[in-house]
Amino acid sequence: MMTLRQVEVIRAVMITGTIGGAAKLLNVSAPGISRLVKYTERSLGIRFFQRQNGRYFPTSEAHNIFEHINGVYKKVDDLTEIISKIGRGTLSELRIGSVPSISQIMVPRAIERIRRRYPDLHIDINILKIEEAIDYLLLGKGDCVAMSYRLDHPGLDFMPLASGELFCIVPQGHELAGRKQVTAAEIIRYPLIGIDPNDPYGRIMAEIFARNKLSYDITIRARFGTTVCALVKAGLGIAVIDQFTVAHGGYPGVEMLRIVEPTRFDTYIAVKRGASLSLHVEHFIECLRSEMRALEPSRKSPAVAASRGRKK
Template sequence: MNLRQIEVFRATMLTGSTADAARLLHVSQPGISRMIGHIELQLGVSLFERGKGRLKPTPEAHALYAEVEQVYRGVQRIDARAQALKSGGGLAVRVLATPSLLLEIIPEAVSSLSARYPDSRFYVESQLVREMVRLLSIGEADVGFSSLPIDHPPLVTEAIGSWSLSCVFQKGHRFEQESAVSLREIVKEPLIAFSPDTPQGRMVAQAYPRAIDPGRQRIEVRSGQVACALAAAGAGVAVVDSLTARAWPHDRLAFRPVRKAPSTQVFMVRNPHFPASALEQALVERVRQGFRALRRGPAEGKAGSDV
């Protein structure tokens, strides 16, 4: 029996007549009658006793119906799984990201999708760009998010958001009274500076090549989280990426945008040789929405001189 025959036989068993089965399946009554006759001929057994417009199932029909119900439930499960796959459920996605992107936006996107699709699986790793390129190139990861542009065939990139610079400081600092802080004011404070070879250090040096006096850089770090921890402890002020500043617990630390600070793009990276699943596409869209929400947040500061 094929699936259409199973469907017709089941409808007839449920309704007790070919006319009602036809209405249930939205087909003609003669078509149902012909199908039942064909099934009986094919099986070589009588499935129904005919009389007075009704069909009385034979013992053979009841035995067959028990098996048909199991098949039908299996078909329903297949259909349910197909619908779940279409919307992202029942899938797995391996996500790579540079550290600052894993502090808020990507965790919120993963959390939202994990709650929406409880049978999905997410593998999330913090990776440097070099390892991200390797894993994506050989298909051992599905999608990456990077604060640095990546030009490495066959990988493709797409800008999905941006971050800027913020000044972090201990709560109660005078900067807390400002909506944004200029570099002219920042350089008057004891500075927690990034090493020159870090992305943050290069960005500050390129944006303000002559503004910062190395003699005022009392402490040097390589991590935005370490800079925030030191600022929260009162060791000085630091210029960090806005993503790290936003994600840090603010019971001891405060931050303000750096006035007229440049923006840096964030990129989605993937290997086009491996098609994206619905779950991966949903994740990328949630991350994109997260960055849109950042842009709709408070203004980056009042207009004015940046030094």
């Protein structure tokens, strides 16, 4: 029985024809190579080489063995290549879903970090409504979903991502523009643009008024936060929106005003209960959580982060 180390040394001597050449090829000392060759020949009862003028010539028996040794090395090379491809992500696919508010700015920033670590990883991104996340995960269409709302479902597990705040956004030149903060009572004096309050995501936005027992009228309803921002930028009203949609100056042309009343909310990563997460998925969750927590109210002011993003 030959060990892999003995196979490696015998092959190196056959290729180079000298002990010194084999030592350089394997980056070890020549005496160690010589001792291992002699030990292998003695223990197996086979003569691998004939020595002539300091050179090593394979015997006829060694030629037969050499073919099998090369076969072993071919399999090792194949294994090494497979491992390398897995390390680069070539043979894998990351399938992620996200609600629109997180997909606009946060997900691309996390994906940029993923790409640096796994340059060949295939990535599939789906923008989902909250209610679509259930089938997406349970039917195996994706690995995880970034969500701004936690569902009560026996087939899903939820892991915390980060906390966020709501902001009032107004178009440049609006009479509220330039202010640092605004109250809920002041917000409802202007035409409001927003998401249907019956929508799971819309309920987050509506709670600020419900808690303060304020009546309001959404004059224009839109499904996605990016559409809301575009309508506000066009001067058609003001809106209450989450900080992640407009983080890092992602939507120029609107100004963010902190809302006096508490507006903190939580975000989550949803996965299928009992599912085994790949290293790629775990790294994506880690990157997304890091990006979003950098904007948490307790760690950094979102308004400051947004203003810095606009200056870049």
